[in-house]
Amino acid sequence: GETAELATVVQANIALINNAQREHQEFMTSVEAVANEHAAVLSALPMNGVAVFPADSDFCHVWRAAADGRRIIDFVLASPGNQISAAVTGQLLPNGKLQIKTEKGSIEVQLNTLGQHNLRNALAASAVALAAGLELQNIQLGLESFMPVHGRMQAKMLTSNHTVIDDSYNANPDSVRAAIDALKQSGLEAWLVLGDMGEVGEQGPAFHQEVGAYAAQQGITKLFTLGEQCQFVVQGFNDALNKQALTQSALHFKDVDQLLENLNHALGSREADDSVYLNILVKGSRFMRMERVVQALLEEAKTCS
Missing domain, CATH: 3.90.190.20 (Mur ligase, C-terminal domain)
Structure with a gap:
């Protein structure tokens, strides 16, 4: 229950919600409660701020409502069973690279991390970078230079x-x-x-x-x-x-x-x-x-x- 207060302190102009999962369930009791807690960071954005969140989440409607007229850059990892459209779309290619498509064009990235969840993390980072005004080639360089931190895959x-x-x-x-x-x-x-x-x-x-x-x-x-x-x-x-x-x-x-x-x-x-x-x-x-x-x-x- 601290997100709203912390968001007021930080006064961010870009806010990312990466997901809502079964975390802190001893205190939050449900994933919906987690999603609503996360939404507070979007409500705290200035009206010219940018909200970033996954387009395929069960709770994206909650986050869209919290964004309330602010610019949204959503992201999604495409798969045969998931063809939802988004501002930033990723697809894992047969060569192992992640293709990232945006309104500015597309890039192919070779990540140094494992797992589908890290592909989504790369898309989230790309969406935030676009919100901050970075060019695609800089996003590609940043993603390919990233190495996993201690204890993370x-x-x-x-x-x-x-x-x-x-x-x-x-x-x-x-x-x-x-x-x-x-x-x-x-x-x-x-x-x-x-x-x-x-x-x-x-x-x-x-x-x-x-x-x-x-x-x-x-x-x-x-x-x-x-x-x-x-x-x-x-x-x-x-x-x-x-x-x-x-x-x-x-x-x-x-x-x-x-x-x-x-x-x-x-x-x-x-x-x-x-x-x-x-x-x-x-x-x-x-x-x-x-x-x-x-x-x-x-x-x-x-x-x-």
Whole structure:
């Protein structure tokens, strides 16, 4: 409930709403409440300000109403099932580049980030840059020079065929699902190391079960979880498993050292086979400090090299 007050202090002339997700649910109680809270930043804009938000959100009508006559630059990532028009439209090309179309023309960008959610982030940044008056070639240079910040989908090599993806900075149910999608896009074998998601309120067990089931459905081979709530992730994973899916397994730990011991053992048992490539995603809410797992894996790999 602080957005309106903070927006008055900042007095921005461009405001971006990137999404409305199941975050801060301990306090906000619903995604609609999150969307309405976000809308306050648009209502605080001067009348010559610019509102930026996704055109395909379930709550874009809320944000259009909050913009109330101000200029809008909306954005959307096109897909076969999503052909909504917007001021900034993105499409992932077969060569892996992101094509961005605007009223000023189009550019093709090679991003250094993983996942569909980061394609949308690039479109959001492009829309804000256009609102600020930047030219397309400068937007292209900026996007292509961007490198992921610490704990945000950073790929780090453990061995020649094992990569850890450090997404440890934070987690909510929707961002975990997006990270799993990004993990599976590579087509490689995928393991998930997940810590508790915070600020989930009474829906905590259900949210954790949900992401566990999703991980199983997406074909995560091994799941390692840490914390109190993540026992429900393992429960959801096991409940969703096909009885014939003998290659998938899940383990829960309350102690990070025990998790690391089992994770390193699992890694060691497959290092003899250098023909199989593996991505390991590490994620959790900030208070879980899941970067400890990333750092331990990197140190173990350095010791064994």
